[in-house]
């Protein structure tokens with residue numbers, strides 16, 4: 024039995040019987056680029072190569088990093104992006120519609136079996152849909168855009184096998200922070216990590232996306248989840264084309280049983296990762312009484328519809344504590360609209376939240392809301408490296424939207440179960 | 446005569462291309478390459494020298510410059526029992542030879558820091574001249590070999606497109 028990673032790579036390369044370490048050339052089904060690493064970086068290389076893009080229908084461009092563009096420099100980047108999109112007749116252009124890793128699946132671009140690359144390090148998010156997707160730099164992206172293909176070294180698979188049900192107020196984010204602690208930031212060794220087991224099968228798609236997204240934090244190339252009925256229902260609702268053979272990708276095997284790691288959801292409490300690494304995680308109640316200034320619900324990792332819903336569950340009928348601010352940047356315009364219709368945005372507003380644009384915002388250390396010197400933040404984002412979200416002296420704790428919201432209510436880092444009386 | 450630079454500990458992208466100098470031009474950044482562990486490295490390294498590092502070489506961020514500075518300084522090959530994935534990709538795409546070595550060979554005394562060496566890219570062999578030892582590295586697949594010989598991905602594609610044009 025071959026692994027899911029090998030099956031996907033085998034299909035993309037046309038080569039059967041792949042061994043770990045085999046170098047293959049894969050045909051790219053979809054290439055995603057954004058305003059920061061995209062047109063402005065690849066354009067000069069494509070010009071040097073004297074090439075146009077290989078297939079304008081297989082390229083998706085998203086503006087999300089320098090949004091809203093408030094300086095001359097960032098306005099110039101957006102203008103360049105728009106011109107490049109027009110010149111290259113890219114129809115799949117999502118201008119200020121939300122963060123790339125969320126926009127891509129919600130518009131039906133990701134389906135099981137695809138081989139995709141993204142010009143962003145959190146591109147493994149696509150693995151949640153049973154697609155092989157990974158992040159590459161600008162030089163490589165230019166190569167892909169010119170040729171439609173890329174080389175890849177067949178990776179080994181590490182299987183993160185989860186059993187039992189998550190407790191209430193415990194999420195995929197908590198699972199991920201626990202995995203970061205267990206195997207470390209480089210623990211994935213650029214292999215394909217696959218999330219499997221009954222806990223995963225019971226997660227909705229946007230929660231699965233959080234796991235695949237942060238496969239990047241585990242040092243993996245890809246973060247795969249085998250497709251099931253939940254995947255297919257999501258893809259169909261998003262208007263994507265489900266391949267007839269999608270069941271062929273229902274594979275959960277490893278080459279070496281030593282690469283199968285067992286986790287028990289029943290033993291998992293809400294997690295918080297201390298500055299400045301996601302692997303500094305521990306049970307949330309170990310951090311109680313830690314003060315902070317800003318609570319942030321944002322990013323592709325932690326501000327999707329399901330994350331906004333979680334925050335609202337905690338904040339309903341409550342107010343945030345004096346002396347702290349709560350900033351919410353919904354990950355996509357669509358998710359924000361849905362949350363508005365469902366009354367979620369109203370709950371957040373009544374609790375005292377401020378809203379920011381549907382973009383990377385503070386997560387990328389961009390914009391006037393970035394953290395000031397010495398500020399402490401509890402955040403639903405993926406990374407808390409030193410200085411990432413603002414000033415060098417600022418610091419970031421990572422947690423789930425439940426935990427961020429509960430902390431906003433008490434003004435101290437808080438296990439959400441305490442606020443909810445569980 | 447080219448020499449072997451052997452590094453202990455884990456060499457991450459911040460040690461190779463320190464964040465503080467990332468905004469500087471490449472030649473400036475290169476002056477600070479590995480200075481946290483070997484302050485004399487950038488000054489003393491000569492063209493053709495080979496770098497030997499421990500497992501998970503180049504772990505850290507995706508910055509291409511971590512590989513680019515080594516190439517700029519004239520390193521003819523980076524050898525390690527394993528590489529961080531993005532560093533490995535970046536090195537090859539920028540035309541810097543990277544070779545994997547069997548972990549067991551790392552304890553051979555001849556693989557000493559400062560040893561005079563001769564490196565053979567084609568045969569993936571490292572000759573230690575002082576005591577006439579030949580270390581066999583894990584050969585690169587032909588495709589990657591070609592990519593490196595062409596000078597990296599962009600020159601490789603330039604060459605390929607030229608050939609396609611003359612053929613058509």
Ligand code: SF4
Nearest residue numbers: 145322323383386387
């Ligand atoms: S929200 Fe943050 S993690 Fe996600 S793409 Fe933007 S900068 Fe990257």
